[in-house]
Amino acid sequence: MVEILVTLIIFSCIFGVIYTFLTTRNRERLALIENGADAKLFNSGKKYSLGQFILNIALLAIGVGAGVLFGALFNTIGLEEGVAFTACIFICGGLGLLGSYFLNRKLAEKNI
Structure with a gap:
């Protein structure tokens, strides 16, 4: 209940x-x-294009995939499974989003 x-x-x-x-x-x-x-x-907000959205999702997915691989690697060398996978997924996913931010900013500067 x-x-x-x-x-x-x-x-x-x-x-x-x-x-x-x-x-x-x-x-x-x-x-x-x-x-x-x-x-x-x-309508004063900046709108993202479909390409920028796909770039963000793609780099996030790459980061999560790399996080899973690194988590499995850390699990084999003795780190607890839950800690290894969770930490690596969040760290690599965050790095993917950070890279996406800088890449989108660089592309926006070229289009100005």
């Missing part, structure tokens, strides 16, 4: 945060429109 209650509370909290965020954003936008603000204000 406790597991069901905890699961219900977690999903309720997630729903509450998302609902509050969306309704607050909607109210802010309606207030700006009523005061005569330009609609271009809402």
Whole structure:
């Protein structure tokens, strides 16, 4: 019974945060429109292209794959299995995302 209650509370909290965020954003936008603000204000964020998204996912997948390989290597030399795999997957996945960030920044500078 406790597991069901905890699961219900977690999903309720997630729903509450998302609902509050969306309704607050909607109210802010309606207030700006009523005061005569330009609609271009809402589209000011930089959009990523499909190629950049695929590059991010590809480098993350390569990092996770390398993390699994390194985890298996560290497991064979005596490190505990759970620690070896978890640490290596997160470290190599993070390095893949970091490399993706710098590569996307370099590509964006060339396109300017």
